[in-house]
Amino acid sequence: MKLSIERGTLLKALAQAQSVVERRNTIPILANVLIEAEGAQVSFRATDLDIEVVDRADAMVERAGATTVSAIMLHEIVRKLPDGALVNLSEDGASGRLTITAGRSTFSLATLPKEDFPVMASSEYATNFSAPAADLRRLFDKAKFAISTEETRYYLNGVYLHVSTSEDGPVLRAVATDGHRLARIDAALPGGAEAMPGVIVPRKTVNELRKLLDDDEAKIAVSVSETKIRFATPAITLTSKVIDGTFPDYTRVIPQHNTRRLEVDASEFARAVDRVATVSSERSRAVKLSLDEDRLVLSVNAPDSGAAEEELAVAYGDERLEIGFNAKYLLEIASQVDRENAVFLFNSSGDPTLMREGNDTSAVYVVMPMRV
Template sequence: MKISIERATLLRAVAQAQSVVERRNTIPILANVLIEAEGDTVTFRATDLDIEVLDKAPAVVEKPGGTTVSAVTLHEIVRKLPDGSLVTLSEEPGAGRLTVAAGRSNFNLATLPREDFPVMASSEYSSNFSAKADVLRRLFDKSKFAISTEETRYYLNGVYMHVADADGGQVLRCVATDGHRLARIDADLPSGASDMPGVIVPRKTVGELRKLLDDDDMEIAVSVSETKVRFATPDITLTSKVIDGTFPDYTRVIPQGNTRKLEVDASEFAKAVDRVATVSSERSRAVKLQLDEDRLVLSVNAPDSGAAEEELAVAYGDERLEIGFNAKYLLEIASQVDRENAVFMFNSSGDPTLMREGNDTSAVYVVMPMRV
């Protein structure tokens, strides 16, 4: 095999590959990226047996062929090469070494046979549709903060993507929760998606998918089966197993009868929470909200380190209320608001609180209160 490829193109492809491979591997070949060249295209494939990423790039292919080489090492080398350089990758048959050359730099890297590289079995996808990158980005970006990191409740370690019924008909919905907070984000249902099975997309896959979604207008081809999900752009295909479990009935957690309404400037609220939480004890980070007529007082009382209080002008016309929250959860939810105003709907100091952006009900957040 012998190919010549621009550094920027190569860097983009190997950056995607090396982020998929696991750093600690008991199977040596899983640390490698599979490079295959044919025609005027070179493909880079990496997997951890749960996720597989395939990246196509244009290249001058002098000799077609393929090999596997350490993804992390190749990425480090390419990252340190000068901008604009042309990189040559070559391997003589049976040599077991890949030569990486650019300008006056020359590297020899150990390889493993391409035949040993595991390729994820292709699946029959029961649902195929396409969605704009900015739509998918909003669905996953606004929900991923609520993904649970508790390994025992593995079915919460991802974003539940499914078709749901809403007021205006069916929607494509992403939900994530860790039992303390919940995010439910809706988007218009893409054509061809109505028969999609509900799947739990793992946390790592959500992180890798984010890298595919930078171009707002790009159409992403989405394929879903009971066991796998695939997202594809013209150049990159990301295939992942889904979490084998049942996502809980989240609709029971979303409060329907909360009537006390607080309207507040989202960024001012987030900054104020951040300021008063500075003195809170790291363990609980509890912030107390005291609500009165058009007035909100945020306070923290940490006996070990001190106390803090800040007042905000808000729109609130219901009876007086005191309620406590984990500061981190409040900050994460407030930072999801793209519009100016955040609307909080309360019931009592012991009940879940609902938050949305203005009158927009396509993004709804729930946070459980704390005793303060």
């Protein structure tokens, strides 16, 4: 194998591949990236056996071939090369080494046989459709903060992507919850996705996928089976196993009859919560909301560290209410609001609270209260 490639192009392709690789590996080949050069293209494939990413880039291929080399080491070398450098990669097979040259720099890295590299079996995908990158980014970005980190409830360690029905008809829906807060985000249902099986996309996949979704104009080809999901652009293909479990019936925890309505400037509210939470105890992070007519008082009383209070002018016309929340949960939910105003719907101080952006029901959040 022998090829030349521009440093920036190589770095971009390697960045996605090396981020999939686990830092601590008991299987040496999993620390490597599979480099395959043919025609006028080179591809970089990395896997942790649950996720596989293939990144393709244009290159001047002098001699076709394939090899595997440490993904993190190669990425570090290329990252430290000067901008605009032309990088030459060559491997003759006999030496078992990959030689990297750029300008006056030469590196030689140990390789492992390409035959040992595990390639994820391609499954039969029941559903294939394409969706705008902006829609997918919104679905996953707004839901992922609520993914559970509790390993025992593994079926909550991801985003539940499925087809559902809203007031406006069928939608592609993403849901995440950790039992304390819940996010439910809807997007227009792409053509061809109607029969998609509901799948739980793991947290790591959601984070890796974000790198594919930066281009608002891009269309992402999505393929879904009962056990795998694949996202593809012309340059990158990300394939992932889905979580083998049943996502709970989230509709039961979304309150339907919360009538006490608070409307508040979202960024002003987030800043005020952040300020008063400064004195809250690290363990509970409790903030009390006291609501009266067109007035909200945020307060914290932590015997060990102090007290804080801040008043906001809001739109509220129902009876007086005092309710407590974990400040971290309030801040995370408030930070999802793209519009100016956030609307909170309460029932009582012991019931779940609903939050949405103005009158938009395509993004709905639920947060459980706490005693303060």
